[in-house]
Amino acid sequence: MSESGLDPAELLPHLMRLGTVLNRSRLVERAMENVGIAIDRPGLTVLITLRMAGRPLRVGEIAGRMEVAGPHVTRHLHDLERAGLVRRVTDPDDQRARLVELTDDGAAAAGRYLEAVLGRFTAAVADWSGDDQRTFGRLLSRFVDDLQSQLADID
Amino acid sequence: MSESGLDPAELLPHLMRLGTVLNRSRLVERAMENVGIAIDRPGLTVLITLRMAGRPLRVGEIAGRMEVAGPHVTRHLHDLERAGLVRRVTDPDDQRARLVELTDDGAAAAGRYLEAVLGRFTAAVADWSGDDQRTFGRLLSRFVDDLQSQLADID
DNA sequence: TATTGTTATACTCTATAACTATA
DNA sequence: TATAGTTATAGAGTATAACAATA
Numbered sequence: 001m002s003e004s005g006l007d008p009a010e011l012l013p014h015l016m017r018l019g020t021v022l023n024r025s026r027l028v029e030r031a032m033e034n035v036g037i038a039i040d041r042p043g044l045t046v047l048i049t050l051r052m053a054g055r056p057l058r059v060g061e062i063a064g065r066m067e068v069a070g071p072h073v074t075r076h077l078h079d080l081e082r083a084g085l086v087r088r089v090t091d092p093d094d095q096r097a098r099l100v101e102l103t104d105d106g107a108a109a110a111g112r113y114l115e116a117v118l119g120r121f122t123a124a125v126a127d128w129s130g131d132d133q134r135t136f137g138r139l140l141s142r143f144v145d146d147l148q149s150q151l152a153d154i155d
Numbered sequence: 156m157s158e159s160g161l162d163p164a165e166l167l168p169h170l171m172r173l174g175t176v177l178n179r180s181r182l183v184e185r186a187m188e189n190v191g192i193a194i195d196r197p198g199l200t201v202l203i204t205l206r207m208a209g210r211p212l213r214v215g216e217i218a219g220r221m222e223v224a225g226p227h228v229t230r231h232l233h234d235l236e237r238a239g240l241v242r243r244v245t246d247p248d249d250q251r252a253r254l255v256e257l258t259d260d261g262a263a264a265a266g267r268y269l270e271a272v273l274g275r276f277t278a279a280v281a282d283w284s285g286d287d288q289r290t291f292g293r294l295l296s297r298f299v300d301d302l303q304s305q306l307a308d309i310d
Numbered sequence: 311t312a313t314t315g316t317t318a319t320a321c322t323c324t325a326t327a328a329c330t331a332t333a
Numbered sequence: 334t335a336t337a338g339t340t341a342t343a344g345a346g347t348a349t350a351a352c353a354a355t356a
Contacts, residue, residue, distance in 0.1 A: 114164075
């Protein structure tokens, strides 16, 4: 091989910076303020999870998609329900289970939030060439896939 | 423009997945076990910060680079010092300040840890073309830069 | 008086264990 | 007896406030 690939030691600082930017920029908090959602961050994640699913989910399904423990979800559903953003109904097929669905208010809030956050990403890559944008999306997706399966192999 | 760029709504799920993979895969914990470092995660971050700086740092500098509050660093320095991984010496130029430096053990541990983690990334992109690897490194770095400045503008 | 660092305290997020109700 | 969910409790990580020492 005449050409060497990427030095992975270069990748790590970028990934660490990405984490810092996403976690510490108050991106999420600011979008929530602008949108007027009066819930905390994991509560918002529950809302987004439901919105992305596009259908009512069971508590266990929400926990699975968020990759957190069940009680974590239960606790936040109280707040969301009190705020009128979600509704809990008993699953007609299984009396043990309960389906959680977005109210109209909840769906609207989640939509406005996503719009605000996506606006940031759009602005960040606004002056990129269309080619670079598509390539980045493709390689990022591939990287996450490969990293995930690479890490799964260890277990 | 005849070609449309990336739909940012596509980017968000990838970024969320990346966060999940990095945070929940126990990548960090496993590397620490293999390397035999008996400290916790933020303590390790202190170690890596010192290692990447390549020189002794003040407590405030460490906190700044980690983007956390000062007391957080102080607390973990106790553990690191007790484990013989760092050493605190008074700054000869300013008696108020204290310089934190890696011991030989600390430098070796940080080095072994970085090697283990970087090995994962190397393996993840191992079957990529050299071209894709370099392009990904370039675009990822650019994306973080642009996102960071985009978010900084708001303040 | 301003700055460096420490001590003490509290809050957020997540996990585990024990319990209740239905299948 | 197994499964879905809830309640109760505990732990990790980080932030803020109050303080001590030096500049």
